[in-house]
Amino acid sequence: MQSGGLSSSIKAKITELAAPIKDDLLSGAAEIALRAITVYQTALKIQEDASLPLSASERTDAVLLKEILAQTASALIDVQPAMAPLTAMGNIVLQAIDLEQSKEGIIEKANQALTRFESTLCASAATIADIAYDLIDPGELIFAYSFSSTVVSCLLNARARGRYFRVVCTEARPSMEGRKLASRLTSGGIEVIHTFDSALGLVLGNCSAAFMGVDCITRAGVVNKVGSWMLAVACRELKVPLYALSGTEKFISDDRMFDFEKHERPGSEVWEGAPKGVAVLNHQFDLVPFELLTGLVTENGILKEKDLEPYFSDSNAGVHQALKLS
Amino acid sequence: MQSGGLSSSIKAKITELAAPIKDDLLSGAAEIALRAITVYQTALKIQEDASLPLSASERTDAVLLKEILAQTASALIDVQPAMAPLTAMGNIVLQAIDLEQSKEGIIEKANQALTRFESTLCASAATIADIAYDLIDPGELIFAYSFSSTVVSCLLNARARGRYFRVVCTEARPSMEGRKLASRLTSGGIEVIHTFDSALGLVLGNCSAAFMGVDCITRAGVVNKVGSWMLAVACRELKVPLYALSGTEKFISDDRMFDFEKHERPGSEVWEGAPKGVAVLNHQFDLVPFELLTGLVTENGILKEKDLEPYFSDSNAGVHQALKLS
Secondary structure, three states: OOOOOOOHHHHHHHHHHHHHHOOOOOOOOHHHHHHHHHHHHHOOOOHHHHOOOOOOOOOHHHHHHHHOOOOOOOHHHOOOOOHHHHHHHHHHHHHOOOOOOOHHHHHHHHHHHHHHHHHHHHHHHHHHHHHHOOOOOOOEEEEEEEOHHHHHHHHHHHHHHHOOOEEEEEEOOOOOOOHHHHHHHHHOOOOEEEEOOHHHHHHHHHHOOEOOOOOOEEOEEEEEOOOHHHHHHHHHHOOOOEEEEOOOOHHHOOOOOOOHHOOOOOOHHHOOOOOOOOEEEEEOOOEEEEEHHHHEEEEOEEEOOOOOHHHHHHHHHHOOOOOOOO | OOOOOHHHHHHHHHHHHHHHOOOOOOOOHHHHHHHHHHHHHHHHHHHHHHOOOOOOOOOOOOHHHHHHHHHHHHHHHHHHHOOOHHHHHHHHHHHHOOOOOOOOHHHHHHHHHHHHHHHHHHHHHHHHHHHHHHHOOOOOOEEEEOOOOOOOOOOOOHHOOOOEEEEEEEOOOOOOOHHHHHHHHHHHHEEEEOOOOHHHHHHHHHHOEEEEOOEEEEEEEEEEEEEHHHHHHHHHHHOOOOEEEEHHEEEHHHHHHHHHHEEEEOOOOOOOOOOEEEEEEEEEEEEEEEHOOEEEOOOOEEOOOHHHHHHHHHHHHHOOOOOOOO
């Protein structure tokens, strides 16, 4: 990481900008990516903040700004290592500014890259929603797990196009994103049936399909909110087709494959005041092997395991120097 | 039910005695059976309670007492229809007093039957603990689900006999019996690893065996706290042997097979203030098919599916008239 030259107050400011992304336990990866765009936009203005010390005289504003953006990219990836769009976004922004020499040029190229990334995300979401529409049988129950903005937009889009169906979802302890999902869907005119996670076996068998979001896609499988593996195993047992809905920006390279395992939250979020002798685990992510998925619904169609290899090859290439793992 | 002759105040008193059993969401079936013995002992003294109106003059105390006991048995079964020992206990008490003509004779026979039932439960638990001891590999992790006094006594017994192992358990939302389990085990000197229910897939694979309690055993499978089906499916997927621990008093006849499905709790216990348009389900029990179990550990040894038929045949016979379903 080439941010050794940043003052500690600028580093602290960047950490502060990334903090709300770390604490966002309720949003899916695509929604967090949209929030990260705002973080970059704020980071681009750090130098204008009079309360921060200016760069040392021998360093140009342009060099400093590049370091700020590299540090921002690293900070965002660090706080949510499982959420692949943050890595993709960082890479795109840093590649876009690489050859720029002026502060103004960097700001322009960075903003262009962010806008392009946002447009791509939105276009992908629209295509995925069109494909998912055909997977929702009229009058049926659809199971949806955790909170994925991609899944939500697919369901709301289908309802808006006049398809009638109901959604079954569970809580997704301990952060209860399932309640956020239920609230969002019901305010969009979709009837919801809700229960706790361990009651999955009592409701899933009545569903005609199950949808899950994606945090990142690795060669070993799809990473998503903990509980997704359980859902996938139950879907196979009950013969309910399971689709993971995701833009291809969520593929990550092999060297980041198990980064998501770092993301453990405090045990006290699960059991405040657990007795001595009880170790409380609060891991956030599950790995779902591709063989447990019926298909991966992307902007390029419904992909099966055999279709995925080119995406992994592509994602290995072209990682910006500042984001390579040491 | 032959309790038409009971005054409404006596009926109300019996309902009140059974109420704590209804609201006990944290105890397993064997533990609830022990509490139910106290309910019968209190019911035997209802006539001595001066605040209650006495029986009409043409009815003898003996007839009234038989009706009180029949009503108590029905009330206990009604509040916990999945918990088979309550049915077995009611049947044993009513059979024991059937031929008695005096109040004193009824009280004596009922107390003898209750004591015998309690002794049988305790002897069964001790035998089951001996068998389970050999299923706990030294130094390994054992998964235990929900709260079963049979499972707890097996684990504490093994620890007291000097076997060292750790236990992994999950919350068992929404009543969180898993926390009661963790607390009980850790105070008995067993280290516990605890997490939420949907994280089962992250911890179960490290366990050498899984133990579950039983509420009742039907021809269709074992009924236990919701989440048990998920556990059983995950155990098969991860090749972890799963044992259900239960005395044979938990076999029930075919006519009560699906009584447990009646036992739905208020949705507000899952999500207080859920938005309009969200139906919240709070079912309490899962049915685990025998094919998903490695074995049923009883006082008669570890039974496989093929061994079970005689138990179902026996349980069909000899149900007291007052407890037959209409």
